[in-house]
Amino acid sequence: MIERTFDMVPPILHVDLDAFYASVEQLLRPELRGRPVLVGGGVVLAASYEARAYGVSAPMGVRAALARCPGAVVVSGSFDRYVELSKAVMEICRDHTAAVEQISIDEAFLDVSGSRRITGEADEVGRSIRRRVRDEVGLPISVGVASTKFLAKVASARAKPDGMLVVDPADELRWLHALPVRVMWGVGPVTEERLVRHGIDTVGRLAATEPAALARMLGAGSGRHLHALAWNRDPRRVGGGGRAGSVGAQSALGRGLDDDRELGRVLLRLADRVSGRLRKKGRAGRTITVRVRFEDLRAVTRSVTLPDAVRSTAALHHAGMPLIADARRSRPGPVTLVGVSVSNLEDAGPVQLEIPFEPGDPLRPGSPEGDAHLRVDEQVDRARARFGKEAVGRASVLLDRRGRGVPDAFRELAEKDDR
DNA sequence: TCTGGGGTCCTAGGACCC
DNA sequence: TCTGGGGTCCTAGGACCC
Secondary structure: OOOOOOOOOOOEEEEEEOOHHHHHHHHHOHHHOOOOEEEEOOEEEEEOHHHHOOOOOOOOEHHHHHHHOOOOEEEOOOHHHHHHHHHHHHHHHHHHOOOEEEEEOOEEEEEOOOOHHHHOOHHHHHHHHHHHHHHHHOOOEEEEEEOOHHHHHHHHHHHOOOOEEEOOOOOHHHHHHOOEHHHOOOOOHHHHHHHHHOOOOEHHHHHHOOHHHHHHHHOHHHHHHHHHHHOOOOOOOOOOOOOOOEEEEEEEEEEEEOOHHHHHHHHHHHHHHHHHHHHHHOEEEEEEEEEEEEOOOOEEEEEEEEEEEEOOHHHHHHHHHHHHHHHHHHOOOOEEEEEEEEEEEEEOOOOOOOOOOOOOOOOOOOOHHHHHHHHHHHHHHHHHHHHOOOOOOOHHHHOOOOOOOOOHHHHHHHOOOOO
């Protein structure tokens, strides 16, 4: 038997900044180093490893987190700096290979098969990235090296915090099969429970289970997919990804709202955010989905697919209002979260007419009102680009502080838009 | 562990067409 | 007039990921 090596199998790196937001705060404020740090306001967005030792993790409420870890320092978040430092780290990655696929603000896959002759062996690349990120940026980063994206990601998670793990291709299945099923991509609490109930508690047992049996437990798609991953058959190439399939926004409402007009204002704010991002991307969508959550945390969704793609604030608001009403008819009581998202996306020309609704509807295309709505949006976009996001907007929205939840800066970090 | 905001993917039923 | 089987689209819900 021939031993598999990285000469035969292209090495893939997964790099993952450790407790990113919290580490940045400790970098910026030396007095926080070595101390438990929580980033967030009402809810923990990130916890330092010192805080995690007390059982604190996102998205726990800050009060609950402080109950577990009374000595923790709570900071509100330096979102501009997170973006800045993330960019610096990604630049270092790109110094080692052009094939960098960033998957979130603090994570990326690298394919180093092309550049390895120039920049060294895969593990050397990993060491170099870790050294430079520590020396030039000042942050800890963990690296996994393996033959597939899936395995590289599992490896970096096992390397944390501030470590590196190279999975030898000759030994990878033995290594993977010894791990608990929960490390699998796509196995969360529910699927784990289901598998363990059938005696499948390790990846090895998962691999040894007939795909048909897994399909019966988890559904055809998930069963087959999981079985393939358990044998490290992961066909995904670095640089895949592609364009976003949906654009959305949501807002938690604290103790809940029962008033239709107030909910309408929350929806208008969300429609404004979503439509602005659509226009920025030059996209429009046909399916509008509204999500409404109630006090018991159960959520109801309602959607509608329009004959033509839309992207104006007015159109999203107009389409969303009856969906909220419909969702509320299905359950009584105050609403604790509203979300709206647009899918079925297509490219939108610079001036696209909108035909979302019935004949005679004021938002119909060609109607002076329908076109006017989009032109107003475009003027607002321009004014915001020049004078800032809060410079202009609908009065009912600007004056209403409710339904804001986390800062807009954090929302922007979470957007998957063109990184 | 009662919980934010951004996403992806899968399932399943029904409508509709050929 | 009844019948089969397959494909596609829409809708609602849910699990999962960062």
